[in-house]
Amino acid sequence: MLKYTVKKYCSEGSKMNQIVMAILMVLPVFSYGTAVGWLSPMGPRLMSEDTPSSAPIHPDTISWMASVAYLVGTPAVFLYGYIVDNFGRKKALLMTSFCLAVCWSIKLYSSEPWALITARAIVGFGVSGSYVVTPLYIKEISEDTIRGTLGSLVILSQNFGNLLVYIMGEYLSYHAVLWICLAVPLVHLMVFLTMPDSPSYLLKCGKVEEARDALAWLRCRQSSDSLVDDELQGLLEEMEKDKSGRFSDAIKAIVSDKPTFRAFRITLTITLARELCGCLAVLHFASTIFDQASGGSFVLSANQQAAVLGAVQMLGSCTASSLVERTGRKPLLGGTCLVSGLAMGALGAWFYLNTGAAGGAAAWLPVACLCLCIFCDAGGLQPVPFVIMTEIFNFQLRGTVTSIVIAFACALVSIELRFFHPIADAIGMHSVFWAFASVCLVSTVYIALYVPETKMRSLEDIYDEISGKKKAKDCESAVTRL
Helix, strand or coil: CHHHHHHHHCCCCCCHHHHHHHHHHCHHHHHHHHHHHHHHHHHHHHHCCCCCCCCCCCHHHHHHHHHHHHHHHHHHHHHHHHHHHHHCHHHHHHHHHHHHHHHHHHHHHCCCHHHHHHHHHHHHHHHHHHHHHHHHHHHHHCCHHHHHHHHCHHHHHHHHHHHHHHHHHHHCCHHHHHHHHHHHHHHHHHHHHHCCCCHHHHHHCCCHHHHHHHHHHHCCCCCCCHHHHHHHHHHHHHHHHCCCCCHHHHHHHHHHCHHHHHHHHHHHHHHHHHHCCCHHHHHHCHHHHHHHHHCCCCCCCHHHHHHHHHHHHHHHHHHHHHHHHHHCHHHHHHHHHHHHHHHHHHHHHHHHHHCCCCCHHHHHHHHHHHHHHHHHHHHHHCHHHHHHHHHHCCHHHHHHHHHHHHHHHHHHHHHHHHHHHHHHHHHCHHHHHHHHHHHHHHHHHHHHHHCCCCCCCCHHHHHHHHHCHHHHHHHHHHHHHC
């Protein structure tokens, strides 16, 4: 069936099948994006007198709904790591869509607190599946020439999901939004069954002919093509190099080797900056924040302002891939972190001076500050740490480091979202935004001093800089010249 598709619809060597498969792969990430954004328009509706539940939902329940997904996502990362290695990329991705379909089904069945929290807990499997399975799957099916472009679809699809649910939340009913959101994972479950697993995984299972057929279909070539044979041989050689891939061995390598451990520490620190910059909390509680900020005086409603935020996030995602190649990793990460910190600081000052109720022209300031923060997050703070992580570790450690870092990120976000509202109520919204600003500004200094530039550099060169050998070599060269 796959071969006939190649002959009929694709020219020889076309990348069309890779693009189509990558688009289908990111549908679960899109669905996860709708799950993230859903709480922003629906949270205030659930807490209002016009709630679809039997009684208005308590704000503490909303906080649990926001955080429990990432609380579950922390251990789920390692579960998906096991499923990916032992059952395949395709089954792991289908499981991600199945979990998201269950989430939306539970919300349709009941709007009571127990159902809402349970459904949000299941979203934890969605976030883990999205960010453990999808980037790996895309890497293994795509050619080098389009790998970066296809990889950028991951963040782009999540942000598009955020934007779409913001818009739907403003104009559609509570249950209409749920039905539309449920349709996405159901369509993915039906359509993706026809797609192949990755050639790398099929080779790992000893299914050489299936791997050949899958690779030929992805490259829009005949199975007997010499280019398919060459690429298949390259995958086999790469697999031979990667036979020492036990989790315990990778941990030992990270801890015992000083430059590798420093690289690991740098990765965790920039991940901390990414997750505690405040942007994820803003995305979850955008409507609530805008409602407090405008006090009803702004031209747009809170949900419409949140939709503007989603559009800005989409714009940031679209520019991220070109910016990271033009400016380099370190300048883009440091620059977006600095600007985000200044914007968060200004937002905190605005809340402090206006005590949550703006008047007249001043109502535009929180919208502008939040849009700037979200643009910086999507344009640098969110994607660049992932890029650095893949360039700062070899292929033997990359999978283990990714699992640990994503689990660490989920744990941070679960704490952040659980206590955002309680802390804001206790010490004021302004103090929370100042805390986010402090994280960004301190992280900017750390990035300037300790994070290496990884663009177009060998691993050996990067590790020389991390361990201080590069400075020593530069000093020796300077002394020699003198």
